[in-house]
Amino acid sequence: MYASGMDKNLIDEDWKYLCQYLPENLSELAKATGAVERWRNIKNGEELLRIILAYAMEDLSLRSTAAWSTQTALELKDTSVLHRLRKAPPLLERVLAHLLTHRLRAEPAPGPEFRINDATVLSIPGSEGTDWRLHAVYDPAHCCLRRVEITDHQGGERLDRDQPRPGDIVCGDRGLAHARGIHAVTEAGAYVLLRMHWQNIRLHDAQGQALDMDQTLKRADAGDTETTVYVPLDDKTPVPGRLLIRPLPTEAASRNRQRLRRNAAQKGRTPSATALRLAGYFCVLTTLPKALASDDVVLELYRIRWQIEMFFKRCKGLLHFDQLRAFDPDLVRTYCMAKLIEVALIQCLHEEAISFSPWGVPRCRSLAA
Numbered sequence: 147m148y149a150s151g152m153d154k155n156l157i158d159e160d161w162k163y164l165c166q167y168l169p170e171n172l173s174e175l176a177k178a179t180g181a182v183e184r185w186r187n188i189k190n191g192e193e194l195l196r197i198i199l200a201y202a203m204e205d206l207s208l209r210s211t212a213a214w215s216t217q218t219a220l221e222l223k224d225t226s227v228l229h230r231l232r233k234a235p236p237l238l239e240r241v242l243a244h245l246l247t248h249r250l251r252a253e254p255a256p257g258p259e260f261r262i263n264d265a266t267v268l269s270i271p272g273s274e275g276t277d278w279r280l281h282a283v284y285d286p287a288h289c290c291l292r293r294v295e296i297t298d299h300q301g302g303e304r305l306d307r308d309q310p311r312p313g314d315i316v317c318g319d320r321g322l323a324h325a326r327g328i329h330a331v332t333e334a335g336a337y338v339l340l341r342m343h344w345q346n347i348r349l350h351d352a353q354g355q356a357l358d359m360d361q362t363l364k365r366a367d368a369g370d371t372e373t374t375v376y377v378p379l380d381d382k383t384p385v386p387g388r389l390l391i392r393p394l395p396t397e398a399a400s401r402n403r404q405r406l407r408r409n410a411a412q413k414g415r416t417p418s419a420t421a422l423r424l425a426g427y428f429c430v431l432t433t434l435p436k437a438l439a440s441d442d443v444v445l446e447l448y449r450i451r452w453q454i455e456m457f458f459k460r461c462k463g464l465l466h467f468d469q470l471r472a473f474d475p476d477l478v479r480t481y482c483m484a485k486l487i488e489v490a491l492i493q494c495l496h497e498e499a500i501s502f503s504p505w506g507v508p509r510c511r512s513l514a515a
Contacts, residue, residue, distance in 0.1 A: 161196060164491060165192055167245060167491060167494045168192070168195065168241060168244070168245075169240070169241060169244045171191075172190065172191025172192055172194075172195060172241075173190045173191035173192075174191075175191060175237055175240050175241070176191040176194055176237050179236035179237040179239075179240060180233060180236060181194065181230070181233050181234050181236065181237035182194060182230075182233075186226075187215075187221055187222055187226070188222070188230070191237075194230065194234075194237075195237075195241065197211065197215055197222070197227065197230060198230070198231060198234050198238065198480060198484050199484055199487065199488070200214050200215075201227070201231060201480075201481075201484070202480070202481050202484030202485055202488070203465075203484065203485070203488050205466060205469070205471065207471075208224040208227050208228050208231075209224045211224070211227045212224040212226070212227050215227070228477075231476070231477055231480045232474065232476040232477060232480070233476070234476075234480045234483075234484075235476060235479040235480055235483055238479075238480060238483035238484060238487060239483060241487055242294065242483060242486055242487050242490060245487065245490035245491070245494065246290075246291060246292065246293070246294075246490060258311070258312075258313035258314045258315060258336075259285055259287070259292075259310075259311070259314045259315070260285070260286060260287060260314075260315050260317065260447070260450065261283050261284070261285060261292060261308060261310055261314055261315065261316050261317065262283065262284045262285075262286060262317045262318070262450070262451050262453060262454040263281075263282075263283055263303075263305060263307070263308055263316060263317065263318040263322055264281075264282060264284070264303075264318060264319060264322075264451075264454045264455070264458070265279045265280060265281045265282070265303045265321070266279070266280050266282075266458040266462075266468075267279060268280060268467075268468055268470055268478075268482065269468070269470065270470050270472070270473050270478065271470065271471065271472075271473070275299070276299045277298070277299055277470075277478075278296060278297065278298055278299065278470070278478060278482070279296070279297050279298075279299070279301050279303075280294065280295075280296055280458075280467075280482065280486075281293075281294065281295040281296075281297065281301070281303065281307055282294050282295075282454065282457075282458075283307075283308050284453065284454040284457055286450050286453040286454075289453075289493075290490075290493050291486070291489065291490065291493075293307070293308060293309070294486055295307055296478075296479055296482045296483065298475070303318075303321045303322050304322070304324065304326070304327050305318065305322050305324070305326075305327025305328065305330055305331055305338070306326065306327050306330035306331075308331075309334070310331060310334050310336035311334070311335070311336065312334065312335030312336060313335065313336065313337075314334075314336040314337070315336065315337050315338075315339055315434065315447070316331050316336055316337065316338050316339070317338075317339045317340070317447070317448065317450070317451050318338075318339075318340050318341070318451070319340070319341050319451065320340070320341040320342065320343040320346075321343070322340060323340045323341060323342060323343035323346050323347055323431065324343075324346055324347065325346075325347055325348070325377050325378065325379045326379060328340070328347075328377050328385055328387075328431075328433070329377070329379050329382055329385055331433075332385045332433060337432065337433045337434045337438075338387075338431070338432060338433050339430065339431075339432045339434065339444065339447055339448055340430070340431050340432070341429065341430060341431075341448070342389065342429035342430060342431045344359065344420075344424060344429075347377060347431070348377075348378060349375040349376065349377065349389065349431075350375065350376040350377075350378055350384060351374075351375065351376070352374060352376070354376070354384075357373070357375055357389075359420075362389070362391065363391065363423070363424075363427065366391035366392070366393055366427065367393055371390060371391050371392055371441065372388055372389070372390055372391075372441055373388070373389040373391070374386065374387075374388060374389075375387050375388070375389045375431070377431075385433060386433070387431055387432060387433045388431070388432050388433075388434070388436065388441075388444070389429065389430075389431055390429070390430045390431075390432070390441055390444060390445065391427050391428070391429050392427065392428045392429075392445070393426060393427055394426050394427060394428055399425060399426035399427075402425035402426065403417075403422050403425045403426070406421060406422065406425050407422075430444060430445065430448055432444050461485070461489060465485055465488060465489065467482075467485050470482075
């Protein structure tokens, strides 16, 4: 859309075509969200959003963005571009919400959804730690995002960031395995399917006593791999669930333990005997009744969780989502939200291509596959 050397008329036509997916009241939204106080060189919301997307989608510097605006007859200085970008996050949140809600979910599929919750780490230039997190809810059946949220490093992973509907299945890795989130999903009438985290969740047996992990693992070794458990939470009725445990093959268990020792050594620690023992098992916790999903079905469903990892990988590899170029928190939010708008627009174009294709292009061929 902004590639150099392309005919300007073609670029403008492409932009006008994309505008059909955007909110019709962009100018009003820009005013209402505080992204604009006075228009000056920019005449409307479409021009403002185009500047923002040029900065993020083409990974332009402030000076290059200002030069690009001059070529499009907007004639902004880099200081003006910086001011516009800093005030843009609330507007971009509204635009992204429109794309996710009104475009990607224009025809929601009947019945419950399989919702994969996860987060990926984003780092500012020169940092090797966690500076920001992108929290996402991904629908593997339609290969698209359902919800997104950008937080700083203090924004931990939580299931209650999502808003599932009754009957939905909420899937997540062990980082999301917390009692509060499990209760929140259950209260919404949905089910959880999580990798078990023995340090984060206290499980009780039918008598209300703490689950004996040692005996549970011994029974799993003997072939009794399902245990009825209860997830307690202060002042709330414990949530019943099923703990499924599968002993791993010897080679896989050895690899897990080597990885555990290596990661611990990098942090100057020594893994506990319990952690090393648990590395030899695959443990899943679910609130799905057995009448809805057998043990084997539950384990197969959990395999689908890898789809969100592939989604993050494509976003970072193809759209350079992880290459943050700013330290300013407002610029970081603008950059991330604009990149997510790019993802949503690609999904809209892909859905349109499917509707016109006589071959029925598979959904998995899109960026969001």
